[in-house]
Amino acid sequence: MAKVIASAPGKCILFGEHAVVFGQPAVAVAIEQRITVSLEVLEKANDEWRIDGMKFIASKHPHVKALRSRMWQKRAGAPALSIHITGDIPPASGLGSSAALSVAASACLRAARGRWLCAGGKATKPEDWAEGFSSQLMDTDVYSDVVAEIDPARRMGKNGQGVSHVHGELAIDVDECALLGHAVEAIAQGGRASPMDSSVCAHGGFVLLSDKVETAADWSYTRTLKTPEGDRTWQVHTLPISSEDQDVYLVIGNSGVHAPTSQQVAKVAKAMSQEPQRMKEIETIGVIARRGIEALLKGDFEAVGRAMSENHLMLRGLGVSCQELENLVRAAAPTSLGVKLTGAGGGGCMVALTRNPKQTSEAIELAGGRTLISKLGNTGVRIESHEGLPFWKSVAE
Numbered sequence: 001m002a003k004v005i006a007s008a009p010g011k012c013i014l015f016g017e018h019a020v021v022f023g024q025p026a027v028a029v030a031i032e033q034r035i036t037v038s039l040e041v042l043e044k045a046n047d048e049w050r051i052d053g054m055k056f057i058a059s060k061h062p063h064v065k066a067l068r069s070r071m072w073q074k075r076a077g078a079p080a081l082s083i084h085i086t087g088d089i090p091p092a093s094g095l096g097s098s099a100a101l102s103v104a105a106s107a108c109l110r111a112a113r114g115r116w117l118c119a120g121g122k123a124t125k126p127e128d129w130a131e132g133f134s135s136q137l138m139d140t141d142v143y144s145d146v147v148a149e150i151d152p153a154r155r156m157g158k159n160g161q162g163v164s165h166v167h168g169e170l171a172i173d174v175d176e177c178a179l180l181g182h183a184v185e186a187i188a189q190g191g192r193a194s195p196m197d198s199s200v201c202a203h204g205g206f207v208l209l210s211d212k213v214e215t216a217a218d219w220s221y222t223r224t225l226k227t228p229e230g231d232r233t234w235q236v237h238t239l240p241i242s243s244e245d246q247d248v249y250l251v252i253g254n255s256g257v258h259a260p261t262s263q264q265v266a267k268v269a270k271a272m273s274q275e276p277q278r279m280k281e282i283e284t285i286g287v288i289a290r291r292g293i294e295a296l297l298k299g300d301f302e303a304v305g306r307a308m309s310e311n312h313l314m315l316r317g318l319g320v321s322c323q324e325l326e327n328l329v330r331a332a333a334p335t336s337l338g339v340k341l342t343g344a345g346g347g348g349c350m351v352a353l354t355r356n357p358k359q360t361s362e363a364i365e366l367a368g369g370r371t372l373i374s375k376l377g378n379t380g381v382r383i384e385s386h387e388g389l390p391f392w393k394s395v396a397e
């Protein structure tokens with residue numbers, strides 16, 4: 001049987017959500033909770049795609065649809081697939097479930113399809129690839145939702161170019177998973193998405209996004225996106241923080257209120273265009289985030305907590321909190337170093353940084369929240385298992 005399974009972690013934003021869409025710095029950590037995607041080839045040639053045992057309806061799964069058009073073209077010989085999605089990241093709660101899904105699915109597709117390399121090329125060097133997408137390649141353009149505009153010849157393996165083939169883990173490039181994850185998130189969110197969720201779900205650990213290269217962090221790459229408000233550029237970094245011997249935990253409280261990210265992002269965008277002077281609030285979130293980053297790098301978790309709580313006050317002012325979140329924040333505060341909503345808000349989750357995860361979790365549950373406990377910083381996307389790879393090899397266009 002041909003099968004591949006990959007997983008990616010969810011994320012929790014410690015500082016800077018919403019402001020990051022406008023270029024301010026933000027930090028997120030990978031959490032212990034993950035989404036697992038498994039792909040199997042359907043046996044009969046005419047089989048339609050299936051998802052969790054049902055017919056795949058593309059409009060209901062925009063992320064998978066967008067990935068399929070980039071990596072799994074029927075006209076290039078790709079077989080129909082059956083997809084199964086499992087995991088313990090609650091959907092639409094600001095914990096990056098859709099980015100984790102997109103990143104894990106992109107890893108599955110790449111492992112299953114493999115990658116053609118140029119003569120003497122190495123799988124680890126994007127300039128040696130005859131197909132694929134990378135932040136390091138100038139001709140990578142994956143953000144259009146108009147499928148016809150995606151040039152099928154663009155890094156898809158041109159005649160005679162691909163001379164050797166790799167598949168499975170060897171074909172995986174974490175940046176490619178992050179890039180594709182960002183592209184399909186942007187498409188699903190009406191063109192507005194920072195690469196925050198997709199980068200954390202792909203790389204794991206701690207990720208810092210900023211409008212400039214930050215010397216305190218390890219710079220990874222530049223990411224750009226045309227949004228309805230204009231071109232945006234982010235510098236993506238990882239933060240060198242070891243989560244091994246920390247005695248601090250995140251307790252994430254889910255308000256259970258469903259709040260799509262796209263609506264919350266659009267709400268803030270509208271407020272900024274109607275009252276441009278409010279951009280000061282976005283800038284203040286940036287200042288708080290920088291203070292939080294400094295504290296994180298020093299391992300001063302008391303100061304990290306204080307910055308988180310200040311960040312929450314700013315988010316409340318922006319209008320992206322709600323009564324349910326406020327109740328959970330208030331309940332967690334007495335046993336926490338800091339507490340804030342996390343993600344897009346309007347519902348979804350809050351997060352407490354605490355040395356007493358059990359007590360904090362009980363307090364949040366008593367106030368009506370469902371909790372998850374996680375260490376700070378976990379492994380990024382990974383292939384869990386595979387057999388019968390590659391599922392197919394792209395034919396020269």
Ligand code: MEV
Binds near residue numbers: 019
């Ligand atoms: C959502 O998890 C975080 C937001 O900043 C949106 C984004 O970065 O795309 C609200």
